Amino acid sequence: SQTIHQWPATLVQPVGSPLSLECTVEGTSNPNLYWYRQAAGRGLQLLFYSVGIGQISSEVPQNLSASRPQDRQFILSSKKLLLSDSGFYLCASGTSGDTQYFGPGTRLTVL
Amino acid sequence: EDQVTQSPEALRLQEGESSSLNCSYTVSGLRGLFWYRQDPGKGPEFLFTLYSAGEEKEKERLKATLTKKESFLHITAPKPEDSATYLCAVPTSGTYKYIFGTGTRLKVLA
Numbered sequence: 545s546q547t548i549h550q551w552p553a554t555l556v557q558p559v560g561s562p563l564s565l566e567c568t569v570e571g572t573s574n575p576n577l578y579w580y581r582q583a584a585g586r587g588l589q590l591l592f593y594s595v596g597i598g599q600i601s602s603e604v605p606q607n608l609s610a611s612r613p614q615d616r617q618f619i620l621s622s623k624k625l626l627l628s629d630s631g632f633y634l635c636a637s638g639t640s641g642d643t644q645y646f647g648p649g650t651r652l653t654v655l
Numbered sequence: 656e657d658q659v660t661q662s663p664e665a666l667r668l669q670e671g672e673s674s675s676l677n678c679s680y681t682v683s684g685l686r687g688l689f690w691y692r693q694d695p696g697k698g699p700e701f702l703f704t705l706y707s708a709g710e711e712k713e714k715e716r717l718k719a720t721l722t723k724k725e726s727f728l729h730i731t732a733p734k735p736e737d738s739a740t741y742l743c744a745v746p747t748s749g750t751y752k753y754i755f756g757t758g759t760r761l762k763v764l765a
Contacts, residue, residue, distance in 0.1 A: 593752060
């Protein structure tokens with residue numbers, strides 16, 4: 545099965561600062577990659593997904609962007625964080641219609 | 656429109672008190688239904704995949720079943736360590752995306 549790595553595990557950032565969250569995947573090739581955000585006590589909100597290197601689909605217009613520089617690397621970024629960007633960020637990997645596997649998540653607090 | 660609804664939102668059980676969680680779905684051409692367990696502050700952990708109506712899968716005290724409209728996660732004689740949020744998800748029609756339910760928060764009391 546796949547292993548998803550995310551870092552950092554926890555991050556506290558001031559409003560207006562930049563952001564870079566990284567996700568790497570082991571145990572598979574050419575996966576579909578996903579970024580989700582989960583607000584406290586709520587469901588998973590899909591932010592971005594990618595079906596290949598350099599291919600990014602955005603689901604929610606917002607302050608964030610994503611990139612996929614390598615087959616098994618997915619990066620979530622922001623140039624200037626907002627208070628509303630706080631949340632629990634999850635990276636997931638899977639093949640079309642098959643099981644998604646999740647990373648451990650990054651807890652982001654914007655102050 | 657593809658949709659997934661989970662019920663109840665929260666469930667409190669005494670240790671040993673069996674119950675079921677529900678996941679109702681609306682999607683054209685089901686390509687699988689997935690159950691996950693999520694502990695606080697952690698990523699969802701994969702439990703089961705069901706592909707066709709009538710299929711059942713078991714793991715320890717958990718059994719997942721699937722019909723053409725819904726899936727059930729049966730918990731038999733639960734223990735406190737089964738306390739978690741349980742999520743279900745389906746791939747959407749004709750896309751690479753998945754729809755997740757909002758989950759059932761299960762609390763098992765000793």
